[in-house]
Amino acid sequence: MKNFNFDTATRILFGKGKTDEIIPEIIRSGSRVLLAYGGGSIKKTGLYNQVVNLLNNDRIYFVELNGIQPNPRMKSVREGVRLCRENKLDFILAVGGGSVLDCAKAIAAGVFYDGDAWDFMIKKASVEEALPIGTILTLAATGSEMNGNAVISNEETSEKRAMSSALLRPVFSVLDPELTFSVNRWHTAAGVTDIMSHIFELYFTPDTGTLVQDALSESLLRICIECGPVAVEEPENYVARANLLWAGTLALNGLLGAGKSAGDWATHAIEHELSAIYDLTHGAGLAIVFPAWMEYVLNPENSWRFAKLARNVWGIEVTDDMAAARQGIDAAREFFSSIGMPVSLKEVNIDDSQLTEMGKKACVFGPVGLMKELTAEDVTAILRKAL
Amino acid sequence: MKNFNFDTATRILFGKGKTDEIIPEIIRSGSRVLLAYGGGSIKKTGLYNQVVNLLNNDRIYFVELNGIQPNPRMKSVREGVRLCRENKLDFILAVGGGSVLDCAKAIAAGVFYDGDAWDFMIKKASVEEALPIGTILTLAATGSEMNGNAVISNEETSEKRAMSSALLRPVFSVLDPELTFSVNRWHTAAGVTDIMSHIFELYFTPDTGTLVQDALSESLLRICIECGPVAVEEPENYVARANLLWAGTLALNGLLGAGKSAGDWATHAIEHELSAIYDLTHGAGLAIVFPAWMEYVLNPENSWRFAKLARNVWGIEVTDDMAAARQGIDAAREFFSSIGMPVSLKEVNIDDSQLTEMGKKACVFGPVGLMKELTAEDVTAILRKAL
Numbered sequence: 001m002k003n004f005n006f007d008t009a010t011r012i013l014f015g016k017g018k019t020d021e022i023i024p025e026i027i028r029s030g031s032r033v034l035l036a037y038g039g040g041s042i043k044k045t046g047l048y049n050q051v052v053n054l055l056n057n058d059r060i061y062f063v064e065l066n067g068i069q070p071n072p073r074m075k076s077v078r079e080g081v082r083l084c085r086e087n088k089l090d091f092i093l094a095v096g097g098g099s100v101l102d103c104a105k106a107i108a109a110g111v112f113y114d115g116d117a118w119d120f121m122i123k124k125a126s127v128e129e130a131l132p133i134g135t136i137l138t139l140a141a142t143g144s145e146m147n148g149n150a151v152i153s154n155e156e157t158s159e160k161r162a163m164s165s166a167l168l169r170p171v172f173s174v175l176d177p178e179l180t181f182s183v184n185r186w187h188t189a190a191g192v193t194d195i196m197s198h199i200f201e202l203y204f205t206p207d208t209g210t211l212v213q214d215a216l217s218e219s220l221l222r223i224c225i226e227c228g229p230v231a232v233e234e235p236e237n238y239v240a241r242a243n244l245l246w247a248g249t250l251a252l253n254g255l256l257g258a259g260k261s262a263g264d265w266a267t268h269a270i271e272h273e274l275s276a277i278y279d280l281t282h283g284a285g286l287a288i289v290f291p292a293w294m295e296y297v298l299n300p301e302n303s304w305r306f307a308k309l310a311r312n313v314w315g316i317e318v319t320d321d322m323a324a325a326r327q328g329i330d331a332a333r334e335f336f337s338s339i340g341m342p343v344s345l346k347e348v349n350i351d352d353s354q355l356t357e358m359g360k361k362a363c364v365f366g367p368v369g370l371m372k373e374l375t376a377e378d379v380t381a382i383l384r385k386a387l
Numbered sequence: 388m389k390n391f392n393f394d395t396a397t398r399i400l401f402g403k404g405k406t407d408e409i410i411p412e413i414i415r416s417g418s419r420v421l422l423a424y425g426g427g428s429i430k431k432t433g434l435y436n437q438v439v440n441l442l443n444n445d446r447i448y449f450v451e452l453n454g455i456q457p458n459p460r461m462k463s464v465r466e467g468v469r470l471c472r473e474n475k476l477d478f479i480l481a482v483g484g485g486s487v488l489d490c491a492k493a494i495a496a497g498v499f500y501d502g503d504a505w506d507f508m509i510k511k512a513s514v515e516e517a518l519p520i521g522t523i524l525t526l527a528a529t530g531s532e533m534n535g536n537a538v539i540s541n542e543e544t545s546e547k548r549a550m551s552s553a554l555l556r557p558v559f560s561v562l563d564p565e566l567t568f569s570v571n572r573w574h575t576a577a578g579v580t581d582i583m584s585h586i587f588e589l590y591f592t593p594d595t596g597t598l599v600q601d602a603l604s605e606s607l608l609r610i611c612i613e614c615g616p617v618a619v620e621e622p623e624n625y626v627a628r629a630n631l632l633w634a635g636t637l638a639l640n641g642l643l644g645a646g647k648s649a650g651d652w653a654t655h656a657i658e659h660e661l662s663a664i665y666d667l668t669h670g671a672g673l674a675i676v677f678p679a680w681m682e683y684v685l686n687p688e689n690s691w692r693f694a695k696l697a698r699n700v701w702g703i704e705v706t707d708d709m710a711a712a713r714q715g716i717d718a719a720r721e722f723f724s725s726i727g728m729p730v731s732l733k734e735v736n737i738d739d740s741q742l743t744e745m746g747k748k749a750c751v752f753g754p755v756g757l758m759k760e761l762t763a764e765d766v767t768a769i770l771r772k773a774l
Contacts, residue, residue, distance in 0.1 A: 001564075001629045003402025008395055014646065015390025177388075209626035211613065212633045215606035223598055239596035242388045246599045246646065259401065259633065 001209050001259040008253050010146045011172040014246065016238075018174045019050055019136055022093070023058050025172040029132035030091025033062040034084055036104045038069065038096045042138065045182050051095060051136065063087045065107075068096065071153045071160060071275050071282070072103035077117050080107035084131065094135045094170075097187075098142025098194075098282075101135050102150035105168040108133050121152055121161035123365070130167040136174040139183055140231075140245040141191030141283060143198055143252025145173035153276055159361065160276035162268075175249060177241035185232050189339040190283025192228035195248040196221060196332075197286040201268060202251075203309060204294075204371050205261040206302070217256050218312040223247045225313070225335060232339050266369030267293045270379055273358035278350055287341035288348070291333040292386035297372040298325050305371075345387050355383045388596050388646040395640050397533045398559040401633065403625075405561045406437055406523055409480070410445050412559040416519035417478025420449040421471055423491045425456065425483045429525065432569050438482060438523065450474045452494075455483065458540045458547060458662050458669070459490035464504050467494035471518065481522045481557075484574075485529025485581075485669075488522050489537035492555040495520050508539055508548035510752070517554040523561040526570055527618075527632040528578030528670060530585055530639025532560035540663055546748065547663035549655075562636060564628035572619050576726040577670025579615035582635040583608055583719075584673040588655060589638075590696060591681075591758050592648040593689070604643050605699040610634045612700070612722060619726050653756030654680045657766055660745035665737055674728035675735070678720040679773035684759040685712050692758075732774050742770045 013021050026033065033055065042048040055062050063083050068076045083089065084107060094104035110117030112129040119125035137145045144150065148168035153160045183191065203217045223243050230240035250256070257263055270293070271285035298306055300322060307321035310328025318324040333343050342348050359380030367373040374382070400408050413420065420442065429435040442449050450470050455463045470476065471494060481491035497504030499516040506512035524532045531537065535555035540547040570578065590604045610630050617627035637643070644650055657680070658672040685693055687709060694708035697715025705711040720730050729735050746767035754760040761769070 001402070001626065001633070003405060004399075006399040006401065007397065010394065012391075012393040012645075014393065015388070018390060209629065211610055211626070211630040212607070212637070215610055216603060219602035219606045220599070223602055226598065239388065239598070242596065242646075243598040246388070250599070258399075259629075 002207065002261070004258040006254055006258045008146060008255075010170050010253070012146065012175060012249065013172060014175045016176055016178045018176050019047070019179075020054070022051070022134060022136070022172070022174060023054055023060070026060065026091055026093065026134055027058070029134070029171050031060065032087065032089045032091065033060055034065055034080060034089045034092045034107070035062045036065045036068060036080060036092055036094045036100055036107070038100050039067065041182065042095055045179070047095065047136070047138070047179060051093070062093070063089060068100045068103045070099045071279060072099040073153050073155045074118055075155060076103050077106040077110060077152060080104070081110040081117060084111045090131060092131050092133045094133060095138070097137070097139035098144045101137070101142060101144040101170070102152060104133050104135070105130075105144070105148070105150035106152050106163065107131070108168060109163070109165065118152070118154055120163040121154070127163070127165035127167050130165070133168070133170045134172045135170045136179070137245070138179045139187065139191050140180055140241070140248040141194040143195075143248055145170060145175065146249050146253035149252070151272065158276050160272040175245050177238055177245050180241050180245060181236045183235065185340055187281070188231050188235065189228065189341050190281045191248070192224050192231070192244065192339060193283040193287045193336055193341050195244070195251050196224045197267060197283070197290055198251045199256060200290060201263045201265050202256045202260065204264045204305060206371065207260045210260050213256055213258065213260055214308065218309065220247045220251055220256070221313045228339055261370055264370040266374050269362045269368040270358070270382060273362045274350070277354055277358065278348070280348060284342055284348065287336035287343055288345055288386050289382065291329050291336070291343060292382050294329045294332070296378070296382045296385060297369070298322070298329070302371055345383070352384065352387060355380045358383060389594065389648070391645040393641055393645045395533060397557050397640070399533065399562060399636065400559060401562045403563055403565045405563050406434070406566075407441070409438070409521060409523070409559070409561060410441055410447070413447065413478055413480065413521055414445070416521075416558050418447065419474065419476045419478065420447055421452055421467060421476045421479045421494070422449045423452045423455060423467060423479055423481045423487055423494070425487050426454065428569065429482055432566070434482065434523070434525070434566060438480070449480070450476060455487045455490045457486045458666060459486040460540050460542045461505055462542060463490050464493040464497060464539060467491070468497040468504060471498045477518060479518050479520045481520060482525070484524070484526035485531045488524070488529060488531040488557075489539060491520050491522070492517075492531070492535070492537035493539050493550065494518070495555060496550070496552065505539070505541055507550040508541070514550070514552035514554050517552070520555070520557045521559045522557045523566070524632070525566045526574060526578050527567055527628070527635040528581040530582075530635055532557060532562065533636050533640035536639070538659065545663050547659040562632050564625055564632050567628050567632060568623045570622065572727055574668070575618050575622065576615070576728050577668045578635070579611050579618070579631065579726060580670040580674045580723055580728050582631070582638050583611045584654060584670075584677055585638045586643060587677060588650045588652050589643045589647065591651045591692060593758065594647045597647050600643055600645065600647055601695065605696065607634045607638055607643070608700045615726055648757055651757040653761050656749045656755040657745070657769060660749045661737070664741055664745065665735070667735060671729055671735065674723035674730055675732055675773050676769065678716050678723070678730060679769050681716045681719070683765070683769045683772060684756070685709070685716070689758055732770070739771065739774060742767045745770060
């Protein structure tokens with residue numbers, strides 16, 4: 001186990017009806033709010049009205065930023081920065097899924113930065129200060145509700161890049177399982193895949209002796225495998241929704257990675273190129289890429305780790321590590337497929353025309369990955385495997 | 388799953404050599420330090436010198452409170468309060484195991500309270516303000532390093548009582564596995580038992596649908612079962628010590644209980660009476676009481692939960708819940724015994740002369756426990772089972 005520092009400052013308000021408790025949490029940190037959200041879904045469900053009423057009842061000044069899209073764009077970030085500056089806003093309330101939360105984070109940092117906020121994504125600038133953020137999460141997937149990460153797309157360059165800073169951790173996040181009841185089958189399954197992929201990224205490292213981290217990771221994966229199909233079939237099953245929501249938050253709040261290397265993250269890097277070009281749902285892209293990545297990097301030296309996951313998560317009992325690992329990969333692919341996710345590029349009508357381009361873009365800052373350092377050619381080969 | 392709020396403000400500095408990083412953490416919160424510790428063990432290991440040198444090098448004023456005993460006494464608390472007031476100290480650095488940490492917490496609150504700090508323990512007063520606390524932990528057991536709980540003994544009345552407040556959560560805690568290398572077999576085993584007991588207390592509730600919490604609890608129990616015997620046999624096994632240390636912290640930092648009822652805690656209440664009268668090591672008392680408690684409260688209605696633990700932690704494959712539960716209880720008793728813990732009162736030379744008295748004292752504020760509300764007579768019956 002490696003040395004680590006761990007703290008998770010975000011206050012989690014978990015459970016049905018918890019949105020009602022946001023006002024004291026907001027006024028602890030700010031008084032003039034940017035209310036950021038996506039399309040119309042929160043208007044359909046009534047959540048928008050509930051939040052607006054709460055703000056109005058307490059006479060909290062707020063300005064709206066709406067229309068934040070999946071794979072959130074720099075256009076929304078720039079618009080949010082402008083709104084915050086023009087209206088002297090001092091708090092961002094993000095209501096939605098990972099895209100809305102990530103957009104809010106880029107805005108929170110961008111307000112204090114003279115240049116364009118895209119600079120954070122290309123490592124030209126680092127976050128020195130940020131507005132406080134509160135979130136009301138409507139989708140179990142991102143983990144963004146309890147960490148300092150954000151992923152933003154640049155529509156002009158078809159790039160999708162990440163930023164990270166402890167300053168971007170939300171001060172509070174509402175996790176109400178009932179707010180996820182209206183998530184459809186596709187996005188529920190994509191969310192489950194996203195959660196599992198976060199755990200995979202942190203699990204697949206060369207670290208040894210991380211028994212606690214491995215055991216917690218395996219537990220949360222088993223929760224996804226148990227609750228994912230239930231949530232897909234019974235969207236209003238509170239137990240399944242609640243456990244997925246909490247698992248998704250714990251998957252990426254620092255707990256599973258503490259004491260380990262920084263995670264592999266090659267699959268996310270590869271998927272970001274897919275969804276930057278094809279605007280694919282992130283979780284669907286991960287369902288396609290992860291099994292292909294696993295098959296590509298598996299070798300006799302690292303097979304013990306793949307086999308550990310296969311045995312403890314998928315219940316595979318084969319004693320040979322390579323054989324167990326391969327069966328584990330098959331099990332992952334079958335599981336993703338069983339909940340309605342695509343597991344090949346063909347299924348989402350992506351052909352081989354951009355594979356070389358995506359390989360290059362994924363490695364624009366150098367090789368990606370930790371289990372195996374991947375070059376542009378490796379990435380292209382993985383995508384070819386995923387055809 | 389119940390609604391819950393969750394935040395864990397304590398900053399964890401985990402790993403070998405992390406003591407070297409305490410100064411910036413201290414000066415963020417204070418400048419005049421009460422250095423609290425126990426007997427001579429930290430002087431033998433060199434930790435005392437290391438800490439004193441760090442404080443001196445940065446010219447941080449400090450006053451020492453030493454001699455804090457296992458099952459920490461009000462005498463030390465009162466002395467600490469006096470020292471803080473007389474020397475206008477504004478920070479407490481607790482170096483040791485749970486007893487030192489708990490004593491530091493009672494002092495931290497007592498400084499701001501006009502009456503005697505024992506009032507917090509008997510619910511005559513609640514914590515309104517507290518000095519910030521930092522800890523350097525030398526024993527994997529307590530969980531006190533990342534929560535707001537403290538247990539104090541009153542030597543005049545032979546009582547042992549708990550207090551709790553979010554204000555008492557340490558601002559930082561150093562968890563260096565190497566600092567636990569010198570813990571002897573007995574205290575290592577007692578620490579493992581303490582960790583497992585904390586998890587049991589939180590696991591055994593009537594809650595349903597808490598899949599994440601149950602799975603994480605079971606994982607941490609399996610870590611204790613795997614690493615406990617290794618740490619007992621190979622005191623300098625870093626992997627075993629590190630995973631026990633981190634498991635012990637996560638066992639009682641709020642994670643396992645979030646979304647559940649408050650935990651059963653009857654066994655701790657009963658054990659506190661044992662160690663208040665007989666000054667028994669807390670973990671040893673728990674090893675004696677917990678299996679007896681389990682046997683006493685098990686019934687066909689709650690057997691599903693005992694059976695779940697038996698299957699997922701002890702690997703018992705019996706299909707009948709009552710039978711599986713009973714085998715799980717036997718497995719717990721055998722495990723405690725295998726690492727050198729007593730599992731009957733006879734083994735620690737405690738007879739039946741005080742059983743009635745302890746029953747009464749355990750229930751002085753009313754019945755204890757959640758799985759089954761226990762009266763004084765029930766407690767006495769459990770202790771009799773443990774003879």
